[in-house]
Amino acid sequence: MKTIGALIWEPGTRSGWSVEEIEIDPPKSREVRVKLAASGICHSDDHVDTGDIPLPWAPIIGGHEGAGIIEEVGPDVTGFEVGDHVVLSFLPSCGQCQMCTIGRSNMCERGAGVLSGFAPDGTHRVHARGQGVGPFSYLGTFSPYVVVNIDSCVKIGKDIPLDKAALIGCGVPTGWGSSVYAAEVNLGETVVIVGTGGVGMNAVQGARHKGAKDIITIDPVPFKRDQAKLFGATHTVENYEQAADLVASLTNGQGADKVIITVDIAYGHLLNPAQEMVRRGGTLVLTSAAPVTQRDVPFDLFTFAMSGKRLQGTLYGTTTARRDIPLIADMYRRGEYKLDELVTKTYELEQINEAIADMREGKNIRGVIMYDL
Ligand SMILES: NC(=O)c1ccc[n+]([C@@H]2O[C@H](COP(=O)([O-])OP(=O)(O)OC[C@H]3O[C@@H](n4cnc5c(N)ncnc54)[C@H](O)[C@@H]3O)[C@@H](O)[C@H]2O)c1
Ligand SMILES: [Zn+2]
Ligand SMILES: [Zn+2]
Missing domain, CATH: 3.90.180.10 (Medium-chain alcohol dehydrogenases, catalytic domain)
Known part of the structure; x- marks a missing residue:
């Protein structure tokens, strides 16, 4: 045809x-x-x-x-x-x-x-x-x-x-699953989501479903910060510096349990400031696609290892399509998914x-x- x-x-x-x-x-x-x-x-x-x-x-x-x-x-x-x-x-x-x-x-x-x-x-x-x-x-x-x-x-x-x-x-399960499965967000946790576009807004929804206490989103675009609150963000900031200060004050200096990167392009320099916000034993999830030639990633390896952090990549938010697509559709039907x-x-x-x-x-x-x- x-x-x-x-x-x-x-x-x-x-x-x-x-x-x-x-x-x-x-x-x-x-x-x-x-x-x-x-x-x-x-x-x-x-x-x-x-x-x-x-x-x-x-x-x-x-x-x-x-x-x-x-x-x-x-x-x-x-x-x-x-x-x-x-x-x-x-x-x-x-x-x-x-x-x-x-x-x-x-x-x-x-x-x-x-x-x-x-x-x-x-x-x-x-x-x-x-x-x-x-x-x-x-x-x-x-x-x-x-x-x-x-x-x-x-x-x-x-x-x-x-x-x-x-x-x-794509975008919905990838973001939602980044919180639910890849980061394994748990009740009462402090979660930071870096970049709240089509994928990141769903990471916000996933963190809310899992009962996160603080959901801090970072995005330079004011419209995205306004909208993030609608999806469940408790705090919205413009950049890593503001997020780091906020996380420190919310967690008594311990750091966030989970940080999830969902920016448009994962350049190497974006990883270490995210890692620095993760508490000892916490998890940093990378969902965003990087330029395939990206090899240089300045990273504090010593602190990463000695504080038992986890770096987790995720494809499709680690979801299982035949389970999670109907599940999300059902949550939408019940008014539990935006x-x-x-x-x-x-x-x-x-x-x-x-x-x-x-x-x-x-x-x-x-x-x-x-x-x-
Ligand atoms: N891992 C996977 O399976 C998978 C699946 C789908 C999409 N992706 C990738 O996820 C990423 C996000 O896709 P999308 O469709 O949501 O993109 P998008 O353009 O809709 O959203 C990206 C957001 O990141 C924000 N941003 C840019 N630089 C930032 C920074 N330094 N700090 C904070 N926020 C920043 C932008 O303002 C925007 O709101 C892309 O790299 C995409 O290729 C990965
Ligand atoms: Zn996609
Ligand atoms: Zn197969």
Whole structure:
């Protein structure tokens, strides 16, 4: 079928997204075609254009935060049918590999291929200007239609608004799980969240769910500091210096139990001031993507070791998609999870470059591209 998509032809050059005609093949074995309601715009999409995440293929169709309705089912599909509402998970979970079977599907072996530039079977489903187009994260939600493997689909209830559910495909579980699973926030703790965009606001919600006493957010953008309170922040500050003073006064000089980094780009210099705020025996979580060439990280190794701190990386907030996506949808249904408030502005696909510019300027918690469903 013919439709449109937002493509990057020269990754890493900041050339921006080209919205143009694409051709999408019918679903093959274990694949479905999904008509999307919306796609969130995550900072990871921008890393492809800036080159912080250099992808060795082009063209690329971006977008990895989508939800919609299955409208065609390929051969060998079980468990899904036409009309099902699905969230597209930015990492697949095959349910078969070792990590999937022990409940750690964010480490699914198939996930290792999401930046391969192909569908999981090594071929292309999308074509433009006569060439195969590589999807970001096996998805490519910067198009009203996607053909994806069922390993990337998670069913949700038909009462959940799909344009909000789209965000549960990446930013929401990544942030929420950064607090709940990666940092293992506990009742009564003091937690610092560094950077409160689409991911960080969900880390705030996760810390609140786990009963943190103090939730301190750091963000240089006043709008983000105002909004963080809505999601559960107890204190909002502009920078590390202010946070360090506040943490010291709130914890009698002991430090924060957990510090979680969810800034847009994880430069090396951001780690040590975060570590310094962590109490003895506490945990520093790094969720943000760093430029892949980043190697220099000034770090007080002596204090880190001698005070028994933990540095924890996290992919997808250490969540298990088939458990946590429906769980978050259910919390939303019960009024215990804020999804509506995450969407600052909606756009047409043709406005993708404006939407990315707004994200870079810190104007949105999440910008969302809406499709006609
Ligand atoms: N680990 C994963 O699985 C995973 C998944 C999704 C996204 N990510 C990464 O998470 C990061 C955040 O993504 P996002 O979509 O929330 O980005 P975003 O642009 O929506 O939010 C980033 C926020 O960080 C703030 N910020 C920038 N510099 C700061 C600083 N020095 N101190 C405090 N705040 C600062 C910005 O003002 C903004 O509010 C990105 O690096 C993204 O690639 C990782
Ligand atoms: Zn993402
Ligand atoms: Zn697996």
